[in-house]
Structure formats: C-alpha cells, structure tokens
Amino acid sequence: MNVDKKRIAEQFIGAIPHSRALGMKLMDIGEGCAEIEMPYDLRLVGDPETGVIHGGAVSALMDTCCGAAAMSHPSSPAGTATIDLRIDYMRAATPGQTIRARAECYHITRNVAFVRATTWDDDTDKPVATATGAFTVEGK
Amino acid sequence: MAARRPEPVQVVKQRRDAALHALVHGVPYIQFLGVEFDRRGDELTAVMPFDEKLIGNPLIPALHGGATAAFLEITAIIGLSWSYLWDDIESGEIDTDELAIGHLPRLPKTIDFTVDYLRSGLPRDAYARAKVNRSGRRYASVHVEAWQDQRGKLFAQGTGHFLMPRRDE
Numbered sequence: 192m193n194v195d196k197k198r199i200a201e202q203f204i205g206a207i208p209h210s211r212a213l214g215m216k217l218m219d220i221g222e223g224c225a226e227i228e229m230p231y232d233l234r235l236v237g238d239p240e241t242g243v244i245h246g247g248a249v250s251a252l253m254d255t256c257c258g259a260a261a262m263s264h265p266s267s268p269a270g271t272a273t274i275d276l277r278i279d280y281m282r283a284a285t286p287g288q289t290i291r292a293r294a295e296c297y298h299i300t301r302n303v304a305f306v307r308a309t310t311w312d313d314d315t316d317k318p319v320a321t322a323t324g325a326f327t328v329e330g331k
Numbered sequence: 332m333a334a335r336r337p338e339p340v341q342v343v344k345q346r347r348d349a350a351l352h353a354l355v356h357g358v359p360y361i362q363f364l365g366v367e368f369d370r371r372g373d374e375l376t377a378v379m380p381f382d383e384k385l386i387g388n389p390l391i392p393a394l395h396g397g398a399t400a401a402f403l404e405i406t407a408i409i410g411l412s413w414s415y416l417w418d419d420i421e422s423g424e425i426d427t428d429e430l431a432i433g434h435l436p437r438l439p440k441t442i443d444f445t446v447d448y449l450r451s452g453l454p455r456d457a458y459a460r461a462k463v464n465r466s467g468r469r470y471a472s473v474h475v476e477a478w479q480d481q482r483g484k485l486f487a488q489g490t491g492h493f494l495m496p497r498r499d500e
Contacts, residue, residue, distance in 0.1 A: 209395035212384035236359040239433060245360035246441045247404045251397025255387075258396070270388070273396035277445040 203259060210255045213248060217259065223296035225259035227252060230289045242286035246320075250278050252292050253308045253322040260294035261304035261326040270329035271304065277323050284319045288312040294322075302328050346427055350420045351375070353430035354412060358405075364398065366405055373417055377406040377459040386454065394452025399477070403459060403489040404444050407473040410461025411493055412438050437496035439471060444491035452486050455479050469495055 204210050204217050204227075213235065219226040229235075229252045237245025254276055261271045284290050294308035304326040310319045347370065355361055355368055364385070369376045379385070379402045387395025416436060419425040425436065459477035466472075471493045478485050 206389060207395065208384050208386040208389060209398050210387075213397075234359055234363040238438070239357055239359065240435070245358070245401070245405075246444065247364075247397075247401025248360055250400040250404065250444065250446075251395065254395070254397040254400060272388075272393070272451060273446070273448045275445065275447055276396065276400060277443060278400075278441075279443045280441050 207255065209251065213251055215252060215255060218291070220259055220263045223260055223264035223299070224294065225256050225263055226291065226293045227256045227259065228289050228291045231287050236286075238283075241283070243283040244286075244290070246278070246280055249280070249284065249290065249310055249320050250276070250322075252290065253278060253294070253310060253320065254324070256292040256294040257296075257306040257308050257322060257324045258326060260296045260306050260308070261299070261328075264296045264299050264304065266299055268299075268304065268328040268330075271326045272329070274303070274325040274327055278320055279322070280320045281318050284310075284312045285314070290319060299328065304328055346423070347420060349427040350416065350425060350430055351413070353427065353433075353435065354409060354416075357430075357433055357435050360401070361405055361409075364401060364405070366402060368409060373413070375406075375410055375413055375460065377402065377409070377461075379457045379459075381455050381457075388451075391451060392454050394454070394457070396446070396448060399448065399452050399457075399487050400444070400446045400489070402457060403446055403475045403477055403487060404441060404491065406459040406461045406477070407444070407475045407489065407491045408439060408441065408493070410475070411463055411466065411471055411473050412436075414463050415439070415466065415495070439493035439495050442470075442492040442494055444489060446487060446489045448487050450484070450486045453479050457486070458482075466495070468498070471495055 235248040385398040
C-alpha cells in the first residue's frame with residue numbers, strides 16, 4: 192500500500208466508531224475492492240463453550256468491507272448505505288484466528304452499487320462466510 | 332384425580348427469568364453490544380440501548396449496518412432458542428442452576444441471514460421481535476422486525492435460516 196492509500200485506509204476505519212470498536216483494520220482498498228481484517232477478540236464470542244466468534248460480528252465485518260468496496264469504485268459515490276445484505280455462513284471461524292474479508296463492487300449504476308464479499312480465517316481454501324449486498328450511491 | 336394446584340407465580344417467573352438471563356448473559360458478543368431482552372409471558376422484545384460504539388456514519392449520525400444486522404441476528408437466535416427450549420423450561424427439565432453456571436444447551440446455528448435496511452438507524456434505542464415461522468427437526472426459518480420510536484415504522488427487518496441442534500445428543 193502506498194502512503195496515500197494507507198492514510199485513507201486509516202482514516203476510513205478511524206471515522207467509523209463501530210468498526211473501530213470491533214478492532215477492524217483496512218488492509219487494502221481501491222478500484223471497487225476492499226480488504227478488512229478483524230483480529231480474534233473474546234468480546235466477540237458467540238458460543239462461550241467453543242470460543243467461536245458470533246455470526247453478527249462477521250456480518251459487521253462484511254457490511255463494512257462491502258461499503259468500503261462500493262465507495263472505492265472509480266465512479267465513486269461520496270457516501271453509501273446498505274439497502275440489503277445477505278450472509279451465508281459456511282463454517283465456524285477457528286477460535287483464536289484473525290478473520291479477513293475481501294469485497295468487490297462488481298456493478299454500479301447511478302443509484303445502486305452491487306457488492307459481494309468472502310471471509311476467511313487462516314485456512315484460505317474454505318470460506319467462513321460469503322455475502323451479497325446492494326448499497327446506495329449517494330450524490331457526489 | 333384431583334387437579335394439581337398451579338405453581339406460585341413467583342416460582343414460574345423466577346424460573347423463566349433465570350433461563351432467559353442465562354441464555355442472554357452467557358454470550359459475550361450480546362454483552363458487548365449491550366442487548367437485553369424484555370419478557371412478557373413467552374413474548375420477548377430485544378432492546379439495544381444507544382451507544383457511541385454502534386455508530387457507522389458519524390456525520391448523520393446513523394447506526395452501523397453491521398450493528399443492526401447483529402442485533403437482528405441475536406434477536407432471531409435467542410427467539411428461536413427460547414421457543415425451542417420453552418417446554419423444557421416449563422416442565423423443569425432444564426436445570427436453571429446449570430444454565431446459570433454457563434452450561435447452556437446446544438443452540439441453533441445460522442445458515443444464512445438477510446437484512447433489509449428500510450431507513451437509517453437513528454442514534455436512539457432500538458427494539459426488535461422475532462417470529463418463528465417454521466421450526467422443524469433440522470431447519471428453522473425466523474423473521475425479525477426492528478423499530479425505534481414508532482412500532483409501525485420499522486427501520487430494518489430480517490429473515491434467517493437456522494440449523495437446529497440435534498435432540499438426541
């Protein structure tokens with residue numbers, strides 16, 4: 192990541208209180224794609240017996256990542272809000288491991304950005320979850 | 332056969348509240364978001380009190396879509412677990428002392444969850460109720476509605492499918 196991109200990345204998460212509270216880190220952004228990491232944290236556990244992260248925390252990660260991808264599209268919207276988001280949970284994320292979401296804005300119109308995302312833990316062969324969503328394109 | 336006397340009301344309430352408290356307070360992420368549940372008989376209302384850390388867009392300001400999604404999913408899972416465990420709580424089959432020390436029964440697992448964002452979440456408390464539309468032996472379908480100031484003006488709704496725990500384990 193070049194200096195400019197890195198600065199934008201830090202400001203992006205810094206400006207979103209909920210994403211900051213969840214410990215998200217923007218790893219890459221640009222051209223309609225974004226990658227965000229979320230380190231394992233005991234506060235995010237959904238099943239105390241196994242230590243597996245709650246699905247809701249994975250949803251928050253993917254929602255943020257999809258929004259970032261939409262905003263980074265070359266015909267970039269000034270802002271965006273989620274219209275609809277569907278999450279499919281393939282498997283439990285391995286306790287203790289950082290999870291990483293990558294989102295791609297694969298189509299954008301004047302009003303709507305269409306985005307999909309995948310989340311993995313250390314095993315990059317098997318996704319933890321996938322998402323598809325529609326986001327608003329706010330005036331430039 | 333003589334009809335059995337109904338249990339004293341405080342015994343019934345104590346058992347239901349203890350079971351609900353254990354289900355909700357045993358999950359760290361529910362505590363992190365600050366979500367609590369109000370109970371009237373078997374009807375639950377989830378409450379997410381407003382907090383700065385739930386903000387997604389500080390300019391408007393609006394709740395983060397991820398916080399809203401998590402709130403709905405929590406409401407769905409607790410609502411589904413509650414209806415699934417209700418008979419065992421009522422019969423005393425479930426030992427609430429065991430629940431209180433963190434021995435929770437196996438809970439449903441989310442297969443998929445879809446959130447429909449109807450209007451932006453205001454910086455206020457949010458409420459949600461789940462309706463179990465179908466609960467089979469293996470799969471369940473749950474719908475959730477969430478509102479803030481006015482019950483009739485939903486700010487989000489969601490539908491999820493869940494894999495039920497196996498009864499024979």
